[in-house]
Amino acid sequence: MRLWKSFLVLTSLCALLAVPAVAGAAEKKTLMWGATSASSGYYPMSVAMAEVVNREVPSIAVTVVETGATNDNFRRMEKGELSFGQGGATDVYMANHGAGVWKGRDMKRQRVMLSSHPQVYVFAVTEESGITKLSDLNDKPYTPGLKGSITEMLAYAAFDSLGIKPKLIPSSTGEAVDAMKDRRIVGFTKATSVNAPDSSLQDVATARKVRILSFTPEEQKKFKAVLPMFGFFDVDNTLYGHEGKSQTIGGHFGMAVDTELDADTVYQIVKAICEHSEEIGKTYAGVRGFDLAKLTSEANAWLHPGTIRYLKEKGFKLDKGQLPPEYKE
Numbered sequence: 001m002r003l004w005k006s007f008l009v010l011t012s013l014c015a016l017l018a019v020p021a022v023a024g025a026a027e028k029k030t031l032m033w034g035a036t037s038a039s040s041g042y043y044p045m046s047v048a049m050a051e052v053v054n055r056e057v058p059s060i061a062v063t064v065v066e067t068g069a070t071n072d073n074f075r076r077m078e079k080g081e082l083s084f085g086q087g088g089a090t091d092v093y094m095a096n097h098g099a100g101v102w103k104g105r106d107m108k109r110q111r112v113m114l115s116s117h118p119q120v121y122v123f124a125v126t127e128e129s130g131i132t133k134l135s136d137l138n139d140k141p142y143t144p145g146l147k148g149s150i151t152e153m154l155a156y157a158a159f160d161s162l163g164i165k166p167k168l169i170p171s172s173t174g175e176a177v178d179a180m181k182d183r184r185i186v187g188f189t190k191a192t193s194v195n196a197p198d199s200s201l202q203d204v205a206t207a208r209k210v211r212i213l214s215f216t217p218e219e220q221k222k223f224k225a226v227l228p229m230f231g232f233f234d235v236d237n238t239l240y241g242h243e244g245k246s247q248t249i250g251g252h253f254g255m256a257v258d259t260e261l262d263a264d265t266v267y268q269i270v271k272a273i274c275e276h277s278e279e280i281g282k283t284y285a286g287v288r289g290f291d292l293a294k295l296t297s298e299a300n301a302w303l304h305p306g307t308i309r310y311l312k313e314k315g316f317k318l319d320k321g322q323l324p325p326e327y328k329e
Helices: 002-028 042-056 071-077 089-097 150-162 172-180 201-204 217-226 264-273 277-281 292-296 305-313
Strands: 029-034 060-065 083-085 111-128 141-143 187-193 210-212 230-236 245-258
Touching: 029 042, 029 071, 042 060, 042 277, 060 264, 060 305, 071 083, 071 111, 071 150, 071 245, 083 210, 089 111, 111 150, 111 201, 111 230, 111 264, 111 292, 111 305, 141 172, 150 187, 150 217, 172 201, 187 201, 187 305, 201 210, 201 305, 245 292, 264 277, 264 292, 264 305, 292 305
Parallel strands: 029 060, 029 083, 141 187
Antiparallel strands: 083 245, 111 187, 111 210, 111 245, 230 245
């Protein structure tokens, strides 16, 4: 009888000890991270960030999902299908205010989580095409960007504002790379970093030399008359085997987050990424040399309350225009 009682006591103790472990496992949040096409250089950046978060924030489990990039991410975030998504501060501003490429369809759930690096939208063509300026794209087969992406929408806006009419061929990034290598298109538009070559254009360069087209001052003026929230950045042409610089559409790229995700979780995620940016830079060179917290503090859109908490903790002063309606001091 004593042995039986001892067995019952031990069994009860084991059960009690097991409860916290089971409860802890049950509390772990599974979050979906919308990236972009797997053939894009940005995809491994998202994976690298997610790996850091999964290691540094044990209370959550992040899964990276291949998507149609920013536009798709925002639509799916609005439906509650994604917790995060690739998308820059300017994208968040336009989405929240129904402006620019989101004119007439304002979205409510996106906030800036993090800015990772300056981003440019390059209009790339093969050197052998003989195309040296944007107007040369008239009547030429050209892919405006990943189908359904902000890149594609910006390319349409650029062509419309400049009166240029290529033979547009929407496709995925991988399909555009193959078509450019096979001479079925003369080029495509791609979002990329200012300080590192894009992997998809590097792929093209294994078969065809690549040239980055530049916007003239007059073309920049016409584009900004339509989408004034975007700027123009210099692209180092030596990244693609040419001398000099090209000027093209740009802004700060990063990650957007759903307003439904709590501030404490977002704070921990932002802290993990900002404080391990050098590690992420080993996977994606585009973030190297940038202070992610400083870039984020310069965002021209509403920040998530969790991001605000981290930035204020680091001593950054924020403008009222960066504080969303739901933010409470």
